[in-house]
Amino acid sequence: MKLNDLQPAKGSRKKRTRIGRGPGSGRGKTSGRGTKGQKSISGYSRKLGFEGGQMPLVRRVPKRGFTNIFRREYSEVNIDKLSRIKKKTIKVEDLVEKGIVKKKNQPVKILGRGKITTPKTVYAHKFSKSAQEKIEKAGGKVVLIGSE
Numbered sequence: 001m002k003l004n005d006l007q008p009a010k011g012s013r014k015k016r017t018r019i020g021r022g023p024g025s026g027r028g029k030t031s032g033r034g035t036k037g038q039k040s041i042s043g044y045s046r047k048l049g050f051e052g053g054q055m056p057l058v059r060r061v062p063k064r065g066f067t068n069i070f071r072r073e074y075s076e077v078n079i080d081k082l083s084r085i086k087k088k089t090i091k092v093e094d095l096v097e098k099g100i101v102k103k104k105n106q107p108v109k110i111l112g113r114g115k116i117t118t119p120k121t122v123y124a125h126k127f128s129k130s131a132q133e134k135i136e137k138a139g140g141k142v143v144l145i146g147s148e
Contacts, residue, residue, distance in 0.1 A: 075101045079131055080114025082122065089121040092145070107146075116140070 020031040033040040049056045081100050082090055092108050095101040101108060110122060112130030119139030125146060127135075132142050 073106060074109035074126060075103055075106045076109050076111050077101060077124075078111045078113040079116050079134055082110070082120065083114065083116050083118070085120075088119070089123070091123045110135075 017027055018025060019027045020029075022028045030040065038044060039046075049058055051057070075095075077095060077100055084100075085094060085098060087094060092101065092104075095108065096104050107125035109126040109128070110124045110131045111128050112134055116134055116138045119141075120135065121141040121143060122135055123143045123145055125144070127142055127144070135142055
């Protein structure tokens with residue numbers, strides 16, 4: 001084998017079909033588009049979801065429910081994750097620093113899954129009833145950030 005003998009495997013390279021180049025090409029005259037109709041015309045592009053004039057699925061299916069555009073999303077943190085932090089006072093910055101909360105600007109809600117044994121002062125925007133009870137039972141304190 002020599003460098004000048006190298007060539008691609010047989011059948012791996014294929015010439016592209018040249019459309020509209022006479023009857024001998026097999027793709028001449030109408031260029032494989034058939035005769036007449038909206039799809040045969042140059043510049044045709046079908047709209048997304050278009051079903052040939054039939055009522056599109058998006059419009060056939062009934063719409064239900066309601067999306068509240070003013071809803072407030074919270075980063076949820078369970079008590080079992082709070083017990084990992086060794087500090088006596090836990091603030092939102094500490095949760096972000098430890099990687100428990102990903103989004104800094106999102107308000108935090110403390111939920112009640114898990115156990116807490118050491119007394120801690122926890123700062124958050126919201127607390128579930130069970131979380132509040134568990135923190136206070138352990139001798140800790142719950143501090144609400146901002147007025148709801």
